[in-house]
Amino acid sequence: MFKTKIAGIGSYLPDNIITNDDLAQRMDTNDAWIQERTGIQSRRYATNFKETTTTMGAKAASVAIERAGIIPEDIDFIIFATLSPDYYFPGCGVLVQRELGITKTECGALDIRNQCSGFIYGLSVADQFIKTGMYKNILLIGSEMHSMGLDYSNDGRNVTVIFGDGAGAVILQPAVNEKQGILSTHLHANGTYAEKLATLSPGCHGGYHASRVETEIDYGFPDTPYGGIFVTEHMVKNNQVAATMDGQFVFKMAVQKFPEVIGEALKKNGLDKSDIDMLIPHQANLRISQFVQKQMGLTDDKIWNNIQKYGNTTAASIPIALCEAWENGKIKEGDLVCLAAFGSGFTWGAALLHW
Ligand code: ACO
Numbered sequence: 001m002f003k004t005k006i007a008g009i010g011s012y013l014p015d016n017i018i019t020n021d022d023l024a025q026r027m028d029t030n031d032a033w034i035q036e037r038t039g040i041q042s043r044r045y046a047t048n049f050k051e052t053t054t055t056m057g058a059k060a061a062s063v064a065i066e067r068a069g070i071i072p073e074d075i076d077f078i079i080f081a082t083l084s085p086d087y088y089f090p091g092c093g094v095l096v097q098r099e100l101g102i103t104k105t106e107c108g109a110l111d112i113r114n115q116c117s118g119f120i121y122g123l124s125v126a127d128q129f130i131k132t133g134m135y136k137n138i139l140l141i142g143s144e145m146h147s148m149g150l151d152y153s154n155d156g157r158n159v160t161v162i163f164g165d166g167a168g169a170v171i172l173q174p175a176v177n178e179k180q181g182i183l184s185t186h187l188h189a190n191g192t193y194a195e196k197l198a199t200l201s202p203g204c205h206g207g208y209h210a211s212r213v214e215t216e217i218d219y220g221f222p223d224t225p226y227g228g229i230f231v232t233e234h235m236v237k238n239n240q241v242a243a244t245m246d247g248q249f250v251f252k253m254a255v256q257k258f259p260e261v262i263g264e265a266l267k268k269n270g271l272d273k274s275d276i277d278m279l280i281p282h283q284a285n286l287r288i289s290q291f292v293q294k295q296m297g298l299t300d301d302k303i304w305n306n307i308q309k310y311g312n313t314t315a316a317s318i319p320i321a322l323c324e325a326w327e328n329g330k331i332k333e334g335d336l337v338c339l340a341a342f343g344s345g346f347t348w349g350a351a352l353l354h355w
Contacts, residue, residue, distance in 0.1 A: 003131070003174070005177075005353075006355070007069075008068025008069070009323045010059075013320070014044045014046040014166070018045050020035065027156075027157045038307070039285065041308050042308075044310060048148070051145070053082050053092055053144060054092045057092060057167045060143065060167040061100060064139070064170055068173070075102055075107055076107050076136060077129060077139070078108070079126055079139070080092040080096055080109065080112065080141045081141065092143065094109045115345060115347065116341050116344060117348050118142055120340070121347070124185035127182050142313075142320075143316050144316050146163035151242035159245050168317075180333070184351070185351045188257070189347040194345065195209065196245070197250050197346075199241070200244070202235070204230060206221050220234020253342065257342045258348070265338065266338075273296050273298070275336050276336055277302065278302060280318055281339075283313065284307075284343065286307050301330070304325040318341060338351070
């Protein structure tokens with residue numbers, strides 16, 4: 001059995017910087033509130049008609065491909081994690097394959113819908129394929145264009161201020177050096193709280209889950225099915241098509257599950273918190289990361305946070321942060337790196353690897 005190594009990494013952030021003051025022009029919020037609660041100072045927004053989740057993913061992928069010393073045609077499987085796909089279907093996996101011009105090989109493309117933990121889930125799937133020898137070059141992308149799906153009215157301000165756009169990508173290969181590579185991945189979910197952080201519409205639920213939300217929602221679905229409608233006029237008129245979040249509940253779960261799953265990964269490998277050289281937590285909220293850092297007893301040089309500049313980029317946040325930490329020389333060959341995420345679903349997970 002091979003271990004899986006990250007052979008190349010890249011990221012892409014759109015040029016358009018949106019500060020907290022910019023958001024305050026559009027909704028009742030302010031820089032002090034946002035920084036105090038989340039640590040975020042700015043985020044990036046993609047440009048409509050020019051950029052999408054797929055094109056940003058492709059740009060990050062191109063960097064990762066070049067750094068891995070391969071060409072696009074060498075890729076034999078694509079995994080794409082996002083909650084903000086270009087289309088309801090097909091997924092971004094096939095779109096990025098087209099964007100990168102690798103349709104000739106007809107390699108498989110898989111889409112992952114695990115929100116903030118999408119990158120860790122994708123990494124785990126890729127790891128299984130590499131370990132068994134099925135694939136030699138897997139492209140894993142996490143990319144999000146949240147800016148198109150946010151509610152810029154006061155109703156959405158608790159969610160909207162948190163999220164930003166961007167992409168990160170890695171090329172995964174069998175490790176030749178046995179001291180390098182993924183040690184283990186750990187995946188968890190609890191669907192009890194599916195509606196605590198969700199975009200409930202558009203969807204094909206016909207209102208079935210309506211009683212799961214605290215204030216039952218009327219989505220305006222008709223009694224009899226009618227073709228091809230994911231979004232009713234009622235949903236659009238009543239502002240039901242943007243993400244909603246019970247922020248305090250999410251916060252409480254996150255600070256519990258992050259240390260729990262990191263501890264599980266360390267225990268599985270007979271390692272201790274003090275063995276971690278770099279923790280890359282999903283950039284959910286700076287306060288969550290700081291809480292986890294304190295719980296783990298990690299010094300400032302053993303954790304990488306960049307949510308201050310980019311906001312929460314969901315599936316993209318880990319590869320963007322990992323790429324930035326590596327580019328800044330903070331991760332060196334042989335270092336023990338821990339990746340950990342928690343988010344909507346709820347789903348959460350961790351991975352331990354030697355760089
Ligand atoms: N600007 C100004 N005021 C605001 C804003 C805003 N953007 N948003 C909400 N408020 C107001 C509320 O209306 C409320 O006012 P009230 O007291 O008059 O009713 C007050 O601020 C407090 O609101 P809370 O929602 O209780 O604020 P809280 O301290 O919980 O902070 C936050 C909200 C930042 C969302 C916090 O709960 C949080 O960070 N939770 C974790 C969320 C998270 O990390 N999500 C992402 C992880 S999962 C993923 O990545 C998909």
